[in-house]
Amino acid sequence: MESPTILKFKISLSFFCMLLLFASTLNPVLGLKNCNFPAIFNFGDSNSDTGGLSASLITVTPPYGETYFHKPAGRESDGRLMIDFMGGIFATLMPKGDYFSKALYTFDIGQNDLGEGFFGNMTIEEVNASIPDIVNKFSINVKNIYNLGARSFWIHNTGPIGCLPYIFANFPSAQRDNYGCAKSYNDVAQYFNHNLKEAIVQLRKDLPLAAITYVDVYSVKYSLFTKPKEYGFELPLVACCGYGGMYNYSSSVGCGGTITVNGSQIFVGSCDRPSVRVNWDGIHYTEAANKFVFDQISTGAFSDPPIPLKMACHNI
Template identity: 30%
Template sequence: MAYSLTFYLILTLLLTCNLYVHACYTSIISFGDSLADTGNMKLLSIKTHGTTPHFVFPPYGETFFHKPTGRCSNGRLIIDFLAESLGLPLIPPSLAMNATGNVTGLGHGVNYAVAGATALDSSYHEERGEYTRTNASLGVQLGWFKESLSSNCPTVSDIKQLIGSSLILMGEIGGNDYNHALESGKSIHEVEGYVPFVINTIISAVNELIDLGAGTIVIPGNLPIGCSATYLTIFYGSNKVHYDNMTGCITELNKFAEYHNELLKTELNIIKTVHPQVNVIYADYYNAAMQVFLSPHKYGFTNGALKACCGGGGPFNYNSSITCSDPLSTLCDEPDTYFNWDGLHLTEAAYRFIFKSLFEGTYTTPQFRSVCPTSRLRPVGGGVASSM
C-alpha cells in the first residue's frame, strides 16, 4: 500500500495543529478494526481490485449519511460521535483521496482502522489455519503511521508536538483475532491461549506511541461477545454452552471477553505507573454495552439487544450466507430501537449510547471528562451528514 496516501493528512495536520485552541485536542489519530473503520476497507478494496465488501452497499449508512461510507453500521460510529463532541470534523480514513490526489478532511486527524483487522499479524493466524480478511494488523497500521511521520516531520520535537496534541484511539482491536479462531472451529478454551499474545501486541503499540510523544491514549476493552447475534446463531441449539438467564447471552463467551479485559487492565496499570505523565484511559466497552443487554427497554431499545436489525433471518436475524445488503436479507423499520445492526456490528443508536457512557459518563478509567472537562465537549445530537 502506498504510504504517500497519508502524506497530505500528516503534513496539513502539522501545519494546523494549533487552530483548535479551545478544544481539548487538535486531532484524533485512530487505529482499530470495523468498530472504528470510517472507510479504509472500502477504499482498499477499490484500489487493490479486491472483493467488494458487503458493507459498501445499502442499507449501510442509511440513517445518517444516507449512503454507504464504508462504516459497518447504519450511521455513525463511536469515533464519529467523539469527533463531533470535540468540535472536530469527522475523521477521514487514511486512504481517502479525491480525483485530484488531495486528501479530504485535512488537518484534524487520521484514521488507520481497517475492517477485519487483527491485533496479531496475519501470519500468526495463517499458521493456525485461520482465514484473515486483510493484512492490516495493528502492527501494519502503526507502521503506516510511523512511515508518514518519518516522511513528513523534520524533527523529533515536531513528532512529539503532533502526537502530544492528539487524542489517540487504540481500537477496538483484538476482537477479530478471536472471531477468526472461533469461526474456524476452535474451542473457547483453545482461543484463551491467544489472549496474552493479543494483549502484548496492544501494549507494545501503546508503549511505542508513548515513546513517540503521546499524551492521551484511549484503549478499549472487548465487548460482551456472548451477546453477539453472530455467536448466538453459531451456538444456537448447542448443549456445549450456557446462557445467562438475565440477558440471554452466552456465559462462556462473556467470561472470555472479561478475561481479555482484566488482563488488558492489569497491563495498562503497569504503564500508568511507569508513565504517570500520560493519560492512559481504559474504555470499558463491555460494561457500557452490558447496561443495554440487562435492560434494553430502559434505554429505548424496544426491539431488544440480541436480534439484528438487518440480516438473513433466523432467531437472531443473522445468517452467514445472507449478509445485510444481500437482496434476500430483511431490514427492520426502526433501527434506533435495535442495538444490533447486522449480527456482528451495532446500530448508530447503540454506538451513540456507548459513546455517551464512555466519554460523558463513568465507563472510562480515569473518567474522560476529568481529562477533558465536559464543559469543553460539544453536545452530540443529530448533526449534519458529511460527504464522506
C-alpha cells in the same frame, strides 16, 4: 462595625471557597481544564473503523449508512460509530505535523482477536490461553506509538461478544445467561478485559508521561442487553439488517446481499426502526446504540481513572 448581614455573607463565601478547595482535593478532576485535542487517531476493528476496511478489503453496500449518511460511508453500521461522536466528521481535514503529539489516540479492539480464535476452530480454553500474548502485542504497539510522540490514550475494552447474533448462529449449543447471551463467550471477553486492564496499569509505569484512560465499554454495551426497554431499545439479540432464523442472521447471506427463496431474489434490507434496535447486522451495533454508548462513556463514569473524554489529556 460591619453589619451582621455583610459578616454573614463573608463567612458564607469563605465556607463556599473551603468547600471548593476540599472538593478539588478529593476529586482532582474538578481542578482540570478541558483538553484541546486538534485531532483523534483511532486504532480499531470495524466497530470503530471509518473507512479503512472499505478502502482496502470490503466495500460496504446499502443499506449500510442509511440512517445518517443516507448512503454507505465506510462504517459497518446504519450510521455513525462511537468515534464519529467523539471527533465529528471531517472528511477533508488532514492533520498538521504538530497534531501528532497533541492528539487523542483511541483504541477499540478485542472482538476480532477473539473471533479469529472462535472461528478458527479453537476451543474456549485455547482462546483464553492466547489472550496474554494478544494483550502483550497490544502493549508493544502502544509503546511504539508513544515513542513516536503520542501522549494521550483512550482505550476501550472489548464488548460482550456473547450477545451478538453471529455467535448464536455459529455456536447454537452455547449455554445462555439470564438475558439470552452466550455466557462462555462473554466470559472470554471479560478475561480479555481483565488482562487488558492489568496491562494498562503496567503501561502507566512504563510510560510516565502518558495519560492513559481505560474505558469499560463492556458494561455499557451489556446493559443494552440486560435492560433494553429502560433505554428505549427492543429486540437486542436480533439483527436489524439480516435474514434467517430467530436472530435474523445467517452466515450465508449478510446485510445488503441477495438470496434466492422459492425462485425469487430477495434483497437483505434493514428493519423498519433502526433507532430502537441495538444490533445492526449481527456483528455490529446500530447508530442509536453507538450514540448511547458514547453518551455513557464520555462522562468518565466508566473510566479508570474516572475522567471524562474532554479531559483525557491529563495524567492523574
